Amino acid sequence: MKIRYTNLLFIVLFSMLFVNGQQSIFQEGAYIVYSEDNEKVVLKDTLFKGRRALKLDGTSSSIALLDDINTKNFRVEMDIAGQVMSGLGFHAKDGMNYQFIYFRPQMGNTSEAIQYIPIYNGALSWVFYNYPVYETSTDIKSLEWFHAAFEVRGKNLKVFVNDEPEPKMNISILDNPVDSGKLLLRSLFGPSYFANITWQALTNTEIKEKTLPQTDFLTKWEISEQFPRDTITDYFDNILKRANVADNWKTINMVEDSYVNFSRYFKHPRGVLVAKTSIEADNQSIKNLHFDFVGRVKIILNGNDLFTYKKIRFERVFDSTFSIGLPLKEGKNELIVIVEGDAAFFGKGFRYLGRNQHTNWGFIARVED
Template identity: 30%
Template sequence: MKTKIYKLFLCCFVPVQLSCAQTNNQVKGLLFDELTWNVQDSEGTPKPMDTIVYDGKLALHLPKGHNAYLKNIKLENFEIEFDFIGFSMPGLGFRGQDKDNHELIYFRKIASGREDALQYIPIFNGSLPWQLYNYPKYERNAVFAEKKLASFPLTIENYFEQGPIGDSLRYEMGKRGVKYSSEAQLYFINEDVRAIDDMGQLTAGLFRKTKASWELWDPLVWSHVKIIVVENQAIVYVEDMELPKMTIDLKRDIVSGEISLRSQFYDAFYANISVKDLNDTILAMKKDNTRMLSDTYLRTWQLSPKFVKNENEALFQLDSLKSSGATWKKIQADEDGLINMSRFVNKMSGSVVLKTSIDSKDGQNVKMHFGFAKYLMIILNDKVVFSGEMDTKEKEGRVFVDDETVDLELIKGKNEIFLVSTGDEQYHQNWGLIAKLENLNGIKID
């Protein structure tokens, strides 16, 4: 197996280009400077590189929404290791074709020890569909490095008010040697977790409730990560470099592309980066994770052109679509039965209709289980049987096939089903659905 290893060093001095012949397993030094990295904001505007000493390490600092793209190196199969610090969703982009199309693995330090600490999502056309790709397959548990700052009695909860930290809470923290700036904000995460955001000072905190006390932890501590990408698979290691925390089947095409370090909603820091180009497939990594999806899933659909939905005239608009001669495109759900709409439309705006048909041997009722983001109307044989918005409180808005259930009153013969689907037009992140029938007794799906 041929490999090339790239060591990426942070440097404060004047950049000097290193020149050396490439041979197998040779280390090539790459300066962490603007000759090596292209830093951009979320709109793709070039930004200057910022290096900083943070928690004892010289690091690349990426402000909120900034990404650093490795220049002049495109990789398909590779191994990368790095240290990182980030309060919310720092991560690695890879196999990037442009800023809106790549694979993404990111880290929720705020969720350390929970089932959603690690997240994989494929990025199509700039969407961020985290609600569609969820545990236990695309989100996994991991424990990131943290530092305990102090313990408080359970009664400290009386001082937890969302917004600027109040004087009473600030006083109690000060007695224990913990200080945040006057701009620090307290946020409610769940019943057992509160977060302190003081990113103007590049600090943060997490209150976690135990049976006996509230503990305050500093999440902005260096964690070490290794990610191996070969063919259609990625393996993620956190802290322990021998035992992987996540093994996933990737959703995008197997192609060479850009590697990027990413900061999405808060500042992030990266140090001690090494990249190994794996030119040959590592056959030992390959394993058959294929699982046969039940035939009850509705996987084949016809997709309409986009249109602007009028809530009060949706049926009239559907009739117009059916009679207009518009071109419908055949689409397939992925191996999980999921329709990620950003694969098929280039902008998360407007609505689409998906249609299929069900042949029933006799008139009967059958339940359809489904999940969706963010709005859905279901029309069976010209009758609206469901119309609603996804429940973002249940399971934090993640999409599962058993989120919703509706009774389908099938007639003997052909039954037409139309799904009017609208995505997240506010944040442009999630748009998709998944559906299956409870059984196929006397039923044939188109």
């Protein structure tokens, strides 16, 4: 009889944790909460509109990290009631590197309601990864409960809302330092409530990756080390001199990502750098350079200044927001882009997990005849 009771107790506990193969996760005490100053915080579950929930207020409690599940192919479901930005981080190496999918309830029924971003070294590069691919619409409201399901197989991410059969988002996720890892919850600029969170491992189904399209986006660059930002007028000229003297260039070429996202390459993105590339021309000609950027930028071709933007640009980045003529000579042409990023927009930088840094830093560029 003792054995039977023990088995019965095990079955009851097992059934509490698993429903249709789904394991209840983010149970109180099973995760670590960090403030935006990277301090560990002890939280108790709260009650919000009839549901027992984990509350993150976005400042004194910013992220909740669950490190006892190594996720790769999975389905996570939860109820969310958020004010501004509420989301799930997955394939997390740590609190600085992960895939992030989040909701903007205040933007319900607009193209900005759901957004996916790869987080590199703490950078929330939301101005790069936007509509029509990485942002989409759904019917949600601020601080009202809705149900969300996230399904990842290989590089495919699907997001379902309120048990609708068709996903609101169905995309290929971009490379990050790991293709599996921890889970985390995150709230920004206001409170978010998370309830009834479950996780289920999915079979490692092979999914054919889409062939990368042949494009004329410039993705192959040599980049310098990062240098401190300055407020002196025309300090970019000095940055170029310092980069050439240091002669410490790193080749980058992420062909799957048309955005040149510098936060990917620095553990603490917060400076200004020089990027250079070569363009071969069969003869002397004028082509078009289509581009967009964040922060401040300067573009130089064969030693001649082509474009300078001295204000701080902080808007969504799209192909062809700016276009200029590119006078090419026959043979090799050196194109240089000096880029500062968005840190100055926030004063000393965007605050995340105890440090000020860039959250958007880079550009998009392509050459067209």
